[in-house]
Amino acid sequence: MKNRQFLLNARPEGLVKTSDFRLVEGAVPEAQDGTVVVRVDYFSLDPAMRGWMENRADYVAPLAFGDVMRGGGAGEVIASRSAQLPIGTRVAGQFGWQEYALAQPEHLAVLPADLPLATSMSVLGITGLTAWFGLHDIGQPKPGNTVLVSGAAGATGSIAGQLARIAGCRVVGIAGGARKCEWLVHELGFDAAIDYKAQDVKTEVRRLCPAGIDIYFDNVGGEILDIALANLAMNARVVICGGISRYNETGELPGPKNYFNLVFRRARMEGFIVLDYAPRFAEGRSALEAELRAGRLRHAETVIEGFERLPEALIALFRGENLGKMLVHRQPA
Amino acid sequence: MKNRQFLLNARPEGLVKTSDFRLVEGAVPEAQDGTVVVRVDYFSLDPAMRGWMENRADYVAPLAFGDVMRGGGAGEVIASRSAQLPIGTRVAGQFGWQEYALAQPEHLAVLPADLPLATSMSVLGITGLTAWFGLHDIGQPKPGNTVLVSGAAGATGSIAGQLARIAGCRVVGIAGGARKCEWLVHELGFDAAIDYKAQDVKTEVRRLCPAGIDIYFDNVGGEILDIALANLAMNARVVICGGISRYNETGELPGPKNYFNLVFRRARMEGFIVLDYAPRFAEGRSALEAELRAGRLRHAETVIEGFERLPEALIALFRGENLGKMLVHRQPA
Numbered sequence: 021m022k023n024r025q026f027l028l029n030a031r032p033e034g035l036v037k038t039s040d041f042r043l044v045e046g047a048v049p050e051a052q053d054g055t056v057v058v059r060v061d062y063f064s065l066d067p068a069m070r071g072w073m074e075n076r077a078d079y080v081a082p083l084a085f086g087d088v089m090r091g092g093g094a095g096e097v098i099a100s101r102s103a104q105l106p107i108g109t110r111v112a113g114q115f116g117w118q119e120y121a122l123a124q125p126e127h128l129a130v131l132p133a134d135l136p137l138a139t140s141m142s143v144l145g146i147t148g149l150t151a152w153f154g155l156h157d158i159g160q161p162k163p164g165n166t167v168l169v170s171g172a173a174g175a176t177g178s179i180a181g182q183l184a185r186i187a188g189c190r191v192v193g194i195a196g197g198a199r200k201c202e203w204l205v206h207e208l209g210f211d212a213a214i215d216y217k218a219q220d221v222k223t224e225v226r227r228l229c230p231a232g233i234d235i236y237f238d239n240v241g242g243e244i245l246d247i248a249l250a251n252l253a254m255n256a257r258v259v260i261c262g263g264i265s266r267y268n269e270t271g272e273l274p275g276p277k278n279y280f281n282l283v284f285r286r287a288r289m290e291g292f293i294v295l296d297y298a299p300r301f302a303e304g305r306s307a308l309e310a311e312l313r314a315g316r317l318r319h320a321e322t323v324i325e326g327f328e329r330l331p332e333a334l335i336a337l338f339r340g341e342n343l344g345k346m347l348v349h350r351q352p353a
Numbered sequence: 354m355k356n357r358q359f360l361l362n363a364r365p366e367g368l369v370k371t372s373d374f375r376l377v378e379g380a381v382p383e384a385q386d387g388t389v390v391v392r393v394d395y396f397s398l399d400p401a402m403r404g405w406m407e408n409r410a411d412y413v414a415p416l417a418f419g420d421v422m423r424g425g426g427a428g429e430v431i432a433s434r435s436a437q438l439p440i441g442t443r444v445a446g447q448f449g450w451q452e453y454a455l456a457q458p459e460h461l462a463v464l465p466a467d468l469p470l471a472t473s474m475s476v477l478g479i480t481g482l483t484a485w486f487g488l489h490d491i492g493q494p495k496p497g498n499t500v501l502v503s504g505a506a507g508a509t510g511s512i513a514g515q516l517a518r519i520a521g522c523r524v525v526g527i528a529g530g531a532r533k534c535e536w537l538v539h540e541l542g543f544d545a546a547i548d549y550k551a552q553d554v555k556t557e558v559r560r561l562c563p564a565g566i567d568i569y570f571d572n573v574g575g576e577i578l579d580i581a582l583a584n585l586a587m588n589a590r591v592v593i594c595g596g597i598s599r600y601n602e603t604g605e606l607p608g609p610k611n612y613f614n615l616v617f618r619r620a621r622m623e624g625f626i627v628l629d630y631a632p633r634f635a636e637g638r639s640a641l642e643a644e645l646r647a648g649r650l651r652h653a654e655t656v657i658e659g660f661e662r663l664p665e666a667l668i669a670l671f672r673g674e675n676l677g678k679m680l681v682h683r684q685p686a
Contacts, residue, residue, distance in 0.1 A: 078617045241613065260616050275608030280574065283593050283624030284411045291616030 023048045026117035026330055028083045032073050035268045035338060038331040040073065041089060041117075049122040050099065057099040058123050060115045062137050062323075063330060064092040064145055065337045065346040066175075067239075070267040079293050089117035089330075092146055094137045095350075105130070110137060112145060117330050119350055129301065132309065138321045142345035143312050144305050147175035150261060150294040152304040155180045155187075157297075158259045158290050159235040163188030166229050168248055171239030172213065173200035175345035176261060179308075180237045181210055182317050189235070192228045194221065194244060196340050203343060208318050222247050232256065232285075240265045242273075249278035249289075258282075258289035268338055320344030326351050356381045359422045359450035359663055365406050368601045368671060371664040373406065374422060374450075382455040383432070390432040391456050393448045395470050395656075396663060397425040397478060398670045398679040399508075400572075403600040412626050422450035422663075425479055427470045428683075438463070445473060450663050452683055462634065465642065471654045475678035476645050477638050480508035483594060483627040485637040488513045488520075490630075491592045491623050492568040496521030499562050501581055504572030505546065506533035508678035509594060512641075513570045514543055515650050522568070525561045527554065527577060529673050536676060541651050555580050565589065565618075573598045575606075582611035582622075591615075591622035601671055653677030659684050 022045045029042040051057050072090045075082050083090060094112040097105050104125045105111065111128040115121035131140040142148060154176070155161060167184040171177040172193025181191045181204070193204040193213045201213035214224040225233075225247050232253030238245050241263030248258065266273050282289060297304065311317045322342040324333040327350045337346045355378045362375040384390050405423045408415045416423060427445040430438050437458045438444065444461040448454035464473040475481060487509070488494060500517040504510040505526025514524045514537070526537040526546045534546035547557040558566075558580050565586030571578050574596030581591065599606050615622060630637065644650045655675035657666040660683045670679045 246608070260613070263613050263616075266613065272610055275579070275610035275612045277605055277608035279608045279612065279622070280593070280596050280599065280624070282622060283596075283626065286625050286629060288621055288623035289612070289615060290621040291613070292619050293616065296619060 021048050022046070023118055023120045024327055025119075026089045027086050028073060028089055029085065031075055032070065032268070034270055036070060036073070036331070036334055038335070041331045043328060048120045051101040051122070053101050055122055055124055056097045056102050056105050056128075058095045058111055058113070058115060058121050058128075059098045059350075060093040060095040060119055060121060061350050062094045062141050063117065063327075063333075063348040063350070064094075064141055064147070065330075065333050065342075065348065066092070066147065067262055067264045067267055067337065069334060070338070079295065090114065091117050092141075093121075094131060094141050094145070110140075112140060119327055129305070138323060138345070138347055138349075139312070139319065141347055142175055142321050143179060143317055143319050144308055145175075145345070146294060147345060148179050148308050149297065149301055149304045150176045151179035151183055152308055153294055153297045153300070154259050154261045154292055155183050155235075155237060158292050159184075159237060159257050161187040161189050161235060165189040165234035166231065166253065167191045167235040167237065168194070168225065168229060168233045169237045169239070170194045170244050170248075171262065171264060172204055172210065173343055174239060175342075177237065177239050178204070178208060178319065178344055179317065180261075182208055183311075184235070184237075185209055186311065186316055192225075194240075200343060203320070216244065222250075225251050235259065237261060238263070242266065245276050246278045249276055249281050252281055252285040252287045254285055254287075256285055256287040258287065260289060260291040264338070321347050323347045323349050325349050354381050355379070356451055356453045357660055358452075360419050361406060361416045361422055362418065364408055365403065365601070367603055369403060369406070369664070369667055371668070374664045376661060381453045384434040384455070386434050388455055388457055389430045389435050389438050389444075389461075391428045391444055391446070391448060391454050391461075392431045392683075393426040393428040393452055393454060394683050395427045395474050396450065396660075396666075396681040396683070397427075397474055397480070398663075398666050398675075398681065399425070399480065400595055400597045400600055400670065402667060403671070412628065423447065424450050425474075426454075427464060427474050427478070443470060443473075445478060452660055462638070471656060471678070471680055471682075472645070472652065474680055475508055475654050476512060476650055476652050477641055478508075478678070479627060480678060481512050481641050482630065482634055482637045483509045484512035484516055485641055486627055486630045486633070487592050487594045487625060488516050488568075488570060491625050492517075492570060492590050494520040494522050494568060498522040498567035499564065499586065500524045500568040500570065501527070501558065501562060501566045502570045502572075503527045503577050503581075504595065504597060505537055505543065506676055507572060508675075510570065510572050511537070511541060511652065511677055512650065513594075515541055516644075517568070517570075518542055519644065519649055525558075527573075533676060536653070549577065555583075558584050568592065570594060571596070575599065578609050579611045582609055582614050585614055585618040585620045587618055587620075589618055589620040591620065593622060593624040597671070654680050656680045656682050658682050
């Protein structure tokens with residue numbers, strides 16, 4: 021039994037390339053005192069990974085060449101020297117891009133045994149938690165608010181929009197392509213959707229948010245952020261969750277030229293990092309699980325089969341080829 | 354006795370010009386039932402006036418051609434049909450650019466009889482209140498915080514910085530010219546000052562705020578805002594009070610390209626309009642007055658003599674020729 025791993029091979033320039041990673045084979049680790057070995061069955065693909073590959077210290081230390089690529093995953097304990105986590109326990113954690121990982125129990129979340137791993141990875145995973153804390157703690161939704169979500173068909177945006185609906189808000193999503201927009205409105209219950217590839221976003225935002233935007237949940241940055249800033253309601257909250265339009269660009273990018281509308285609208289723009297909420301993850305997960313089990317949260321996973329396809333799955337994520345959560349499912353080599 | 358008035362003559366393009374205003378003479382108004390006539394002795398010059406001259410509705414209705422130029426002032430009641438405000442009462446209000454104004458008592462603030470009008474206009478006026486509410490409500494200073502203030506030698510910045518010192522913060526000011534910087538450090542007690550005309554702001558901000566900026570109180574926008582955003586401490590608050598570098602520019606201005614650092618620093622950027630705090634002005638004024646009388650707030654006024662020099666005083670304000678509050682003192686024609 022071998023352990024395949026993807027190591028960081030090069031710092032990305034522009035869009036991530038498959039050659040930025042190197043596939044190697046090693047031995048499966050053995051459980052030490054107090055630790056477990058996890059077979060990672062699903063790998064989470066997230067826009068933030070692009071930043072982790074760069075040589076800058078933001079909120080996590082930069083990876084060195086030859087490090088196992090960083091990333092979240094879910095799987096099953098296959099060897100255990102911990103009484104807490106017997107063999108067969110389903111867990112999530114930051115395992116990196118490898119098929120088998122040695123882990124300490126305190127760094128793992130135990131997943132519900134009766135839910136598919138892929139569901140746990142999307143709704144109850146980091147992206148679901150990002151939506152939960154970003155919307156509730158930073159966005160502070162109130163019934164009747166108009167909420168605009170960009171990247172709305174992605175793993176975070178699709179949950180954030182539904183949570184806003186549950187909180188009594190009117191929700192407009194922005195996504196790329198008719199299929200995604202139909203999914204938002206007809207499956208997830210968004211009040212409206214804007215197809216940024218086919219429609220004029222500025223016109224549509226004005227039309228669909230005539231009284232202004234109370235909460236803008238931003239996953240993309242760029243021009244859409246500027247359009248949102250131009251259409252804020254009084255006392256609006258702009259939640260900076262991500263900026264996927266920026267991540268693969270090189271050189272200096274323009275800032276939001278309409279930022280000064282924060283003054284005229286007495287509005288706030290605020291960033292956050294979900295990892296700060298780690299002490300409250302259990303609270304967020306149980307709230308999300310309750311909504312899920314009550315049938316109030318729909319979700320989709322785009323699953324790419326085969327561990328060796330992790331690099332191309334990340335590229336596909338940046339190309340917007342996912343509906344909902346982008347995952348890779350490990351298959352035995 | 355005539356009443357001189359400046360009317361809006363043209364929308365400004367670029368820097369305000371004297372020809373944007375027209376000086377006319379009319380009759381001094383007469384007090385009607387319940388109203389008073391105020392002789393305006395001091396006129397407040399404020400960067401926001403530039404926006405009031407434009408044809409866009411932000412937070413105040415745009416002026417029409419031929420309207421008396423909008424602006425705050427202070428003076429004395431010279432005729433009264435209101436029992437509340439007898440002749441001789443010193444008051445402040447939005448009188449516009451005219452020597453005599455008819456006013457309703459409920460729109461006026463009664464000023465302390467024992468303080469010079471110019472002092473009331475600076476520390477206790479709109480700019481002092483802007484500093485008070487902007488720093489305390491939006492900035493939320495905590496002892497030990499590092500506070501960076503731009504436009505620090507202006508009417509608002511100079512008070513905001515001192516209030517931050519009073520709140521137990523370390524305060525660094527940015528201003529143009531050695532004289533202003535010396536005033537900040539040696540007269541007002543700022544911990545340090547940066548002369549943006551002679552020093553490299555980026556280098557100095559890094560040197561003087563090595564642990565990052567907890568509160569950035571922004572009066573200028575532009576490149577300095579970007580430098581501040583690049584140097585935020587965790588959970589920083591960016592108070593967007595003004596953006597004087599923008600007001601006289603035409604066309605599209607770049608936004609703050611470092612806005613995404615709000616995410617990495619879990620920081621917030623928030624705008625406000627002091628007029629929203631009108632119901633709390635009395636509270637703010639009495640707090641400021643207490644600090645002033647206790648000798649904890651220093652202030653300066655740059656007074657230009659002569660009503661007819663109002664337009665040039667506004668231009669001088671945009672050129673940064675003021676130390677502290679820019680005022681025009683009416684002199685009889």
